[in-house]
Amino acid sequence: MAIKVITVKEDVFGANEEKAKQNQQRLDGSGVTAVNIMSSPGAGKTSLILGTIKGLQGRARISVVEGDVASSVDAEKVNQQGTPVVQINTDGGCHLDANMMASALDNLPLAETDLLFIENVGNLICPAEFALGEHKRVVIASLPEGDDKPYKYPLMFTEADVVLLNKADLLPYLDFNVEEFEKAVRGLNPGVSIMQVSCKTGEGMDAWLSWLLGQVKQK
Amino acid sequence: MAIKVITVKEDVFGANEEKAKQNQQRLDGSGVTAVNIMSSPGAGKTSLILGTIKGLQGRARISVVEGDVASSVDAEKVNQQGTPVVQINTDGGCHLDANMMASALDNLPLAETDLLFIENVGNLICPAEFALGEHKRVVIASLPEGDDKPYKYPLMFTEADVVLLNKADLLPYLDFNVEEFEKAVRGLNPGVSIMQVSCKTGEGMDAWLSWLLGQVKQK
Numbered sequence: 503m504a505i506k507v508i509t510v511k512e513d514v515f516g517a518n519e520e521k522a523k524q525n526q527q528r529l530d531g532s533g534v535t536a537v538n539i540m541s542s543p544g545a546g547k548t549s550l551i552l553g554t555i556k557g558l559q560g561r562a563r564i565s566v567v568e569g570d571v572a573s574s575v576d577a578e579k580v581n582q583q584g585t586p587v588v589q590i591n592t593d594g595g596c597h598l599d600a601n602m603m604a605s606a607l608d609n610l611p612l613a614e615t616d617l618l619f620i621e622n623v624g625n626l627i628c629p630a631e632f633a634l635g636e637h638k639r640v641v642i643a644s645l646p647e648g649d650d651k652p653y654k655y656p657l658m659f660t661e662a663d664v665v666l667l668n669k670a671d672l673l674p675y676l677d678f679n680v681e682e683f684e685k686a687v688r689g690l691n692p693g694v695s696i697m698q699v700s701c702k703t704g705e706g707m708d709a710w711l712s713w714l715l716g717q718v719k720q721k
Numbered sequence: 722m723a724i725k726v727i728t729v730k731e732d733v734f735g736a737n738e739e740k741a742k743q744n745q746q747r748l749d750g751s752g753v754t755a756v757n758i759m760s761s762p763g764a765g766k767t768s769l770i771l772g773t774i775k776g777l778q779g780r781a782r783i784s785v786v787e788g789d790v791a792s793s794v795d796a797e798k799v800n801q802q803g804t805p806v807v808q809i810n811t812d813g814g815c816h817l818d819a820n821m822m823a824s825a826l827d828n829l830p831l832a833e834t835d836l837l838f839i840e841n842v843g844n845l846i847c848p849a850e851f852a853l854g855e856h857k858r859v860v861i862a863s864l865p866e867g868d869d870k871p872y873k874y875p876l877m878f879t880e881a882d883v884v885l886l887n888k889a890d891l892l893p894y895l896d897f898n899v900e901e902f903e904k905a906v907r908g909l910n911p912g913v914s915i916m917q918v919s920c921k922t923g924e925g926m927d928a929w930l931s932w933l934l935g936q937v938k939q940k
Contacts, residue, residue: 503728520888543761543845543874544866571846581917594876596846624763627790627815627844646865646888647763654843655762657813668731675894675915 518632521600525607525635532612533721534565536620537714538636540658542651543624546668548576549701550710555583557711558617562718564667565615567606569598569623576621578627579616586611597628603635616718638717641668645669649679652686660690666710668689727914737851740819744854751831752940753784755839756836756933757855759877760802760869762843764863765887767795769929770838774802776930779836781937786825788817789841795840805830808925816847835937845874857882857936868898871905879909884927889919 529536539547542565548568555564565586568577577589589599598620610618620636622629641662643651646669652659659665665687667680684696695713699706731783748755756768767787774783784805787796796808807825809817817839829837839850839855860881862870865888878884884906886899903915914932918925 542763542843542866543870544863564935570873572875575869575872594846594850596844603880623846624761625815625846627813628847631813644763644865646863646891647761650794651762653794654789656791672891672894675891712756 515631518600521604521637522633525600525603526637528607529612529618529635530613530636534612534615534618534637534717535638535717536618536634537638537640537717538620538622538629538634538644539548539640540622540626540629541624542641542647545624545642545647546701547621547624547642548579548643548667550666550699550705551621552579552583553701553704553707554556554619554711555580555585557671557707558714561715562616563614565610565612565618567598567603567610567618569621571595571623582640585589586615592623596623597623597632598622598634600634615646616721617714626651626658630658630661636712640664640666642666642668643673645676645684649686650681652683652690656690659687659694660696662691664695664697664710664713667696667698668701671703672697679698724763728750734850737810737819741852741854742824744819745820745856747826747852748831748837748856751796751834752938753834753837753839754857754936754938755832755853755855756859756936757839757841757848757853758859758861759841759845759848760843760861761845764843764866765838765920766843766859766861769861769885769887769918770840771798771802772920772923772926773838773930773933774799776926777933780934782833784829784831784834784837785894786817786822786829786837786839788821788840790814790842802837811842814839815842816851817841817853818851819853832927833916835940836933845870845877849877849880859883859885861885861887862902864891864895865895868902868905869904871909875909878906878913879911881910883914883916883929883932886915886917889917889924890922 568589574589580587787808793808799806
């Protein structure tokens with residue numbers, strides 16, 4: 503019985519990986535760079551996407567996939583900016599998967615997109631296990647969450663290309679040790695880029711936008 | 722095939738519910754009140770438990786179950802206060818379940834415990850689906866997460882007995898609408914108690930401690 507369960511789990515991950523590869527080939531065929539944005543609930547994924555759309559206006563064409571357990575409040579905010587967006591509701595599910603992503607791609611103008619942001623479900627655990635076909639993984643850690651999160655959610659930080667440390671404007675009011683946090687992240691993932699930002703004040707956003715522009719493909 | 726998957730899922734939940742009932746009977750037999758504490762990563766579960774142990778010193782005997790994906794940093798903090806504690810590492814799993822809870826109960830001094838705190842894995846989604854045998858469910862929402870969380874993680878807020886709104890000391894620095902938050906929570910769960918606290922400054926802790934003392938059973 504135990505072996506059977508493991509087999510099922512492997513099949514689920516295997517089938518997801520296969521579908522994710524297909525998604526990535528499709529994105530490559532349209533010259534789209536896809537960025538999977540993951541974090542705890544309320545760390546600032548939507549605020550980051552809204553700030554990035556504004557910051558890259560006229561420099562890159564953006565589309566967005568919004569993943570949520572329920573509601574479409576985030577997609578509505580993105581849509582107000584005139585950006586193409588698809589909302590996926592997982593109906594209780596704790597992460598996006600490659601099949602959901604494939605359905606979203608059917609409904610987005612890929613030929614007119616340079617950067618596709620995927621806002622994953624707010625969860626520091628399960629989304630790290632499911633590839634969607636993205637080219638880059640970004641984890642947002644929020645200063646009020648505390649500096650010990652890399653020790654407690656290691657897979658998420660191990661698999662990130664960029665860690666954004668958001669809500670930097672709150673640093674004076676918190677007991678957060680930036681050096682300890684960076685040490686913990688680099689212990690898991692020596693090559694990762696760590697950038698301190700505040701989506702509220704705009705602090706640090708230039709470095710993030712420059713990194714993103716470096717990921718855009720020639721069409 | 723689809724029907725088979727649904728059956729497996731129902732079996733998993735059914736078996737968990739059965740085990741949770743057994744855990745609760747065992748707790749009742751020892752006169753222990755168990756409180757399942759759930760939240761996003763970094764909302765303040767461990768700080769709440771540490772502050773509560775201090776606040777109830779000499780008034781109630783406390784034991785703790787610490788649930789984490791990895792590490793034992795939280796259990797070490799609790800242990801330093803001389804409180805009996807068991808750490809459960811889920812090794813990637815996104816929630817505690819009733820079997821893990823049963824193993825923890827085997828290793829705690831139930832006869833000398835009035836209140837058992839269960840610190841669930843930091844996750845606003847999956848822990849709400851798995852009963853552990855607890856008598857009460859407490860959700861900690863943290864002010865920096867924003868006031869829209871009840872819309873996005875409805876099950877967690879629907880099933881809570883108490884919602885603690887933590888990090889109240891940061892209110893002056895945030896765009897957080899307390900009325901909107903309370904309205905959203907009560908829309909899902911009209912009878913819930915909502916208490917504003919700061920584990921850092923101690924603000925609001927008296928109401929929380931009084932509520933807890935009201936849950937202690939006569940032995």
